[in-house]
Amino acid sequence: MKPMPQAACPQRPLPLPDPLSEPFWAAARRHELHMQKCDACGWMAYPPEVACRNCGGAGLGFTPLSGRATLHSWTVLHDPPSPGFRDRLPVILAVVELEEQARLLMSGNLVDIAADALRIGLPLEARFEDVTKDCTLVQFGPAR
């Protein structure tokens, strides 16, 4: 009996869009960063929610953002957090604060920068990583 073919390194977990998140992921596929914004109070939210967590309003649309952000904090993993990260180590996990609103935070990976060059407040901008034809992840890299 022939040996089984070696399984390729599994993919990272991919987001499964739902009705709330689909506009965010659809924008990412177009290489745009969109965030939910409350019609009543203007509060921007990430992740998207069914009601505004600032005022309780239910009128929530999506609005484009500049993608400009600063580095809020980060960590570096040397062990894979899931099997799909085995060939991506070390992985830099970052929390960024978007320019448009204080404490509007997003998690992502940092690209095009070494861990020893990082500092809190570092100017960043959104980068779009096309993972499959249906999935683009929002990442961040140094502001150009």
Next chain:
Amino acid sequence: MWDHRDEVAVAGLGYSRLERRSDRSLAALTLEACDAALADAGLRRGDLDGIATSPAMPRYGGRKGVDEGIDVVTPWYLAGLLGVAPAIRWIGSTNGMVTQSVIDGALAISGGLCDHVLVYRALHVPDGRYVNFESAHAVGGDQYLAPYGFSMPPAWAAVALRRYFALHGYDRADFAPYIARNRANAQRNPNAYWRGKTITMEDYLAARMIADPISILDCDIPVDGCCAMILTSTQRARHLRRPPALLTGFAASAHQGAGGTPMNLEDMWDGAKDVARRLWEATGLSPADVDNAQLYDGFSVLVLTWLEGMGFCRDGEGLAFLREGHGDPDGRLPINTGGGALGEGRLHGMTQLAEAVAQVTDRAGERQVPGASRALATISNGLAKSTAFLFSRDG
């Protein structure tokens, strides 16, 4: 102030052995802890008429075990195992942390629903890694985290600790004295998983990184085991075997914080301050009244945010306070006198509650803070599901 201040008390405490990969089932460990708590109070199983817990298995990414008696022990199942199901008049089961069950149980007693409430927390270490996102798809809240590898709590705590260090000019060397002395506290705690294993500051600085700057020694260790306590009215407790630990007040918070990451430093501070304000309102007390503080330490960084959030130090000064030894057993404010969860094992807040109770009833043995009359326990990370309790000595 709370209308029922000091009217409900903890009358008994019990632990099972805390083990890794125990060959006993979680149900057997739970019975051991519950019988120990009843014996401590001088009560029998038949005296119980209320029972409560949060039964969920906290596992991230992988399959959450749901098998009764193996992965979880629900109060309905436990009532049957104890042979007391017909006598149970009130059952509490919460999705929040077990400390919410302590609040529920106290209210059940002060509301006259029942006389003796058993609150317990049973935790099981699943096979394989505790945090490993195995699914090919990330759904719900995970879709914003797991595709980036942000699926494990140590990484969430790591970004908070790094920011704390960076904003206030500290590094891990500043934390090392506290971490080593906290482990020394565990040597005087007979329940502690880490009893018998001291660590040095050098051990801490050389510890394996889980998510830099969170090392293995910044995380509590998952254990198989259970801690249980018996709540009753202060009036009844005064006729039982042990002196009662009076529940002077408690506070809970629904502070949500920013989205985008499960823990961020500023919201952990804000949430802790929210809990603090409510606790001081409920008790009519202030930080100056507290003789020892049992601060939740599922991750080391939480000791800092609670220490500051509760008002013992200004923001950013907590780590210097610990480094200088002010949280030591003979310091200005003894902290985590039994070694906390970092020294005892992961019991999701029962460690802090049990130690606070022990301290105000002179049951803490060689780690007793002499004459401690008021003990604080804080639980979780300051965000939603966080709670705080103030226990007082009777008389």
